[in-house]
Amino acid sequence: MRSVKDDHRRIRSIVKNLATDTPLHYPSMDLLKLLIWNCCCAGNNTFKRNLVEIIRVHKPKILTLMETKVAFSTMGNFFNKLGFIASTFVDPIGRSDEDYEEWVLAVVYASPNPFLRDTLWDDLESVAHNMEKPWLVAGDFNDYGSQNERRSFSSNHNSKRTQKFLDKVNNCNLLDLDSTGPRGTEAQKYVWEGAIPLQIHLHDSEVTTLPPPPPALILAPRIGYLPLLVPHIKPFFSSALPPGVDTVWFEYRGLPLKWYIPTGVLFDLLCAEPERPWNLTVHFRGYPANILIPCEGEDSVKWSFINSLKEAAYIINGNCKNVMNMSQSDQVELWHSVMNGNLEAYLRVSSKLKLGIGGDEFSAKLNSSSLKSQQSTVETDTTGSVNTGRIPVRLYVCNVHEDFDDLEDAPIIDSWDKISYINRPVEIHGEGKCFTLLDALKTLLPEFFAEKSSINEEISKAEVEDEQRLPSEEGSSARTAEEAGETLCEQVESCILSDNVEIKLLRIQGIEPKLEIPFAWLVNNLMNPERFLHICVYVRVLEPITI
Amino acid sequence: MDRIEPDCPRRGVETVRTQNKDPQQLDRRLPLCVPFPSTIAGVFYSLAVMVSNGAKIDILTWDGTLSSSDFCVAALAFTEKWKRFNSTTLSQWSWVPCPKCPWIATHEAEGYLSLENVFLPRSSEEEHDEQSQTVHDDPSCSGQDDDIDNTILVRSYDHEVHRYDFHIVYSSSYKVPVLYFRSYRSDGQPLVLDDIQKDLPANSAKVLMESKWTFITQEEHPYLNRPWHTLHPCGTSEWMKLLFITDASQAKGGVAFEKYLVSWLSVVGQVVRLRIPFEMLNDSGQL
Numbered sequence A: 001m002r003s004v005k006d007d008h009r010r011i012r013s014i015v016k017n018l019a020t021d022t023p024l025h026y027p028s029m030d031l032l033k034l035l036i037w038n039c040c041c042a043g044n045n046t047f048k049r050n051l052v053e054i055i056r057v058h059k060p061k062i063l064t065l066m067e068t069k070v071a072f073s074t075m076g077n078f079f080n081k082l083g084f085i086a087s088t089f090v091d092p093i094g095r096s097d098e099d100y101e102e103w104v105l106a107v108v109y110a111s112p113n114p115f116l117r118d119t120l121w122d123d124l125e126s127v128a129h130n131m132e133k134p135w136l137v138a139g140d141f142n143d144y145g146s147q148n149e150r151r152s153f154s155s156n157h158n159s160k161r162t163q164k165f166l167d168k169v170n171n172c173n174l175l176d177l178d179s180t181g182p183r184g185t186e187a188q189k190y191v192w193e194g195a196i197p198l199q200i201h202l203h204d205s206e207v208t209t210l211p212p213p214p215p216a217l218i219l220a221p222r223i224g225y226l227p228l229l230v231p232h233i234k235p236f237f238s239s240a241l242p243p244g245v246d247t248v249w250f251e252y253r254g255l256p257l258k259w260y261i262p263t264g265v266l267f268d269l270l271c272a273e274p275e276r277p278w279n280l281t282v283h284f285r286g287y288p289a290n291i292l293i294p295c296e297g298e299d300s301v302k303w304s305f306i307n308s309l310k311e312a313a314y315i316i317n318g319n320c321k322n323v324m325n326m327s328q329s330d331q332v333e334l335w336h337s338v339m340n341g342n343l344e345a346y347l348r349v350s351s352k353l354k355l356g357i358g359g360d361e362f363s364a365k366l367n368s369s370s371l372k373s374q375q376s377t378v379e380t381d382t383t384g385s386v387n388t389g390r391i392p393v394r395l396y397v398c399n400v401h402e403d404f405d406d407l408e409d410a411p412i413i414d415s416w417d418k419i420s421y422i423n424r425p426v427e428i429h430g431e432g433k434c435f436t437l438l439d440a441l442k443t444l445l446p447e448f449f450a451e452k453s454s455i456n457e458e459i460s461k462a463e464v465e466d467e468q469r470l471p472s473e474e475g476s477s478a479r480t481a482e483e484a485g486e487t488l489c490e491q492v493e494s495c496i497l498s499d500n501v502e503i504k505l506l507r508i509q510g511i512e513p514k515l516e517i518p519f520a521w522l523v524n525n526l527m528n529p530e531r532f533l534h535i536c537v538y539v540r541v542l543e544p545i546t547i
Numbered sequence B: 001m002d003r004i005e006p007d008c009p010r011r012g013v014e015t016v017r018t019q020n021k022d023p024q025q026l027d028r029r030l031p032l033c034v035p036f037p038s039t040i041a042g043v044f045y046s047l048a049v050m051v052s053n054g055a056k057i058d059i060l061t062w063d064g065t066l067s068s069s070d071f072c073v074a075a076l077a078f079t080e081k082w083k084r085f086n087s088t089t090l091s092q093w094s095w096v097p098c099p100k101c102p103w104i105a106t107h108e109a110e111g112y113l114s115l116e117n118v119f120l121p122r123s124s125e126e127e128h129d130e131q132s133q134t135v136h137d138d139p140s141c142s143g144q145d146d147d148i149d150n151t152i153l154v155r156s157y158d159h160e161v162h163r164y165d166f167h168i169v170y171s172s173s174y175k176v177p178v179l180y181f182r183s184y185r186s187d188g189q190p191l192v193l194d195d196i197q198k199d200l201p202a203n204s205a206k207v208l209m210e211s212k213w214t215f216i217t218q219e220e221h222p223y224l225n226r227p228w229h230t231l232h233p234c235g236t237s238e239w240m241k242l243l244f245i246t247d248a249s250q251a252k253g254g255v256a257f258e259k260y261l262v263s264w265l266s267v268v269g270q271v272v273r274l275r276i277p278f279e280m281l282n283d284s285g286q287l
Helices: A003-014 A045-058 A072-082 A112-131 A160-172 A186-194 A224-242 A263-270 A296-315 A328-340 A344-354 A362-367 A373-381 A437-446 A452-472 A475-495 A519-526 B008-021 B023-028 B037-051 B066-086 B123-134 B144-148 B192-199 B201-212 B236-250 B257-271 B278-286
Strands: A034-038 A060-068 A104-109 A137-140 A195-202 A216-221 A249-252 A278-283 A387-391 A393-400 A419-423 A428-431 A501-507 A532-543 B093-097 B109-119 B162-171 B176-184 B216-220 B227-231
Touching: A034 A045, A034 A104, A034 A387, A045 A072, A045 A419, A060 A104, A060 A137, A104 A112, A112 A160, A160 A328, A160 B176, A186 A344, A216 A224, A224 A387, A224 B192, A263 A393, A263 A532, A263 B216, A296 A328, A296 A387, A296 B227, A393 A437, A393 B192, A428 A437, A428 A519, A428 B037, A437 A519, B066 B093, B066 B109, B066 B162, B066 B257, B176 B192, B176 B236, B176 B257, B192 B201, B192 B216, B236 B257, B257 B278
Parallel strands: A034 A060, A104 A137, A195 A278, A393 A532
Antiparallel strands: A195 A216, A249 A278, A387 A428, A393 A419, A501 A532, B093 B109, B109 B162, B162 B176, B176 B227, B216 B227
């Protein structure tokens, strides 16, 4: 039994590596794209639009639709227009420059009825015994091979059924290729693998041994939180500590570090010039409860994370039901994926929360198009569809008084009072144009973009309008509020960064993106696992503006 | 309820000015929030919007939330009203203007509502009140007004009394008001949650035991950058909508935003034994 499993594993890894070595006589399947879709309500216009778009982007060679509930005759023309031969039989077409081998594709749509499913498997087994060519069986089996493949909330997990399915796949001499969940983008992988080398010193006042313990060196994940490191660093210092109860906190140049801010964000914010290794001081005594929220170890961090996730869900969907209704096991898995930096596991669980942020055609195009330079420029120009939505953003604004050319000379932040923390969602209202990081900054910090005179004008304008509206105020509250908001936005839209304000530094996940970058791309690729995009900004205000 | 006095904006601005003159309010407690002249302009601006809005809610499509400018409107109306019904007490709600970026002018009225130095009796003192609390929602039992007023009077007890500060802060994420509070012993030592738990009504203490991480927690005060206790706001919009739907059936028609905070505090206040006078609730129908 074990050897069969091992074989399967080995073959599976070979199949996965087909792109690089192709000595096997399997056709290079990664060159042939199949789209097999168990869709519902095919035939309506929304479906047709979506299908056209999917085909345009992914260019599959074979397309199979199931459960269409549409008579084939009515769809024939539609498929012909898409460039597919609307037929149930297609001659095998080989690649002309290569030897090709004939292979068989069987598309399965298994019945939800278990008895009919058994019949199907009996048929498949008999086909399998007579099959001499390589064949691929794909489709909707109404079964799953492992718990990880499930995406629904229903908790009736039946391991017997899973085993039965796997056995039948085995009987047919088939190999389960696994379903892989959504894969992270390249940028996401960098973010999740990102780590900051820390050199952690025990504070002098807590050293009771001679010589003092040497500093601990540790890699801290960007998306992680400082208290999660405590179990790893405690052994370095435990022998040197004075008696007492541990209340661990970290400090950088005298500033107690807020543990509920992700480590990467702390680093971006407090080290204008990145310091590697980052020298932190750890305290096991004397918790500064007037500055920091108390922390009871991993549990506190986990709940702070979940409460943030809830907040993000509320911002995106207008409620946090999906987070509240998460099963206990999903909750645990989600938290472990964050603790262990396991992006794939995270994406698998978090996709159930349905917290997708729309409006990112840019990265869809980046991923799909072959990045011929001409093509991509044309396509980025056409990212013009209307997108609206609220994006969870945490913004940290650090005001520097003195100018500096070199980041090394940036002032040291010795108090949290020097940082304005703005927790306000960004409303994407991209109409006809791509919503950029600059647009997001304008909505977050309108003050930076409005000039002295225009504020005055705006107020007087609003006052005039209000006077006009006074008599007919009945029942139109919502609309007037919206209009007021719109006039504000228009006014902001038209002006540039104020003369008095200079953005010295803008950093997200350790990089300094250009302001023209599409905001949706930033959010989808650089957000933290709790679904917030953390933006660190250093600004210099030349002189305070007074009205 | 849609009768908004024409002089309302002016009065609102005066409220702000008197606060600025009051050094005790701002200098001692809120070193971060130097009031800028611009904030007064900001408040004035939002008040102007308020008048044009008519500040009414269409209950059928409403989702229980407020915009930040609606919150300012509601907050100023609430302080006025509190003053009208609690003129005899020492504790007054006040609007604390507090720009997020104090070093640059803002045209949004940012700030929060504050009620400080409230003395709440320990729960053992209040056994008789526990019964009245269950019928608190019922406007018909207005015989206990005096009793409720007492809770915000400065009283001295034989044993220790705790001092509470309450802030109502607008959350842009949840689009609802959020209650933040902290408390001290008479010697100025801050109370930890375990001590506060003993001050809470039995119901709240029970919920706190059951859901340690999702009911009352310590969070960073959005304006003061310090840990405060807070009530989690994720269900607020839903129960506010429920509250107003039942109300609207009596009131026929729209509801004023001005009423929002009174209704909200009538629910949230119970959790921390902060009560509001019955006249305020009864009156809110015909503001």
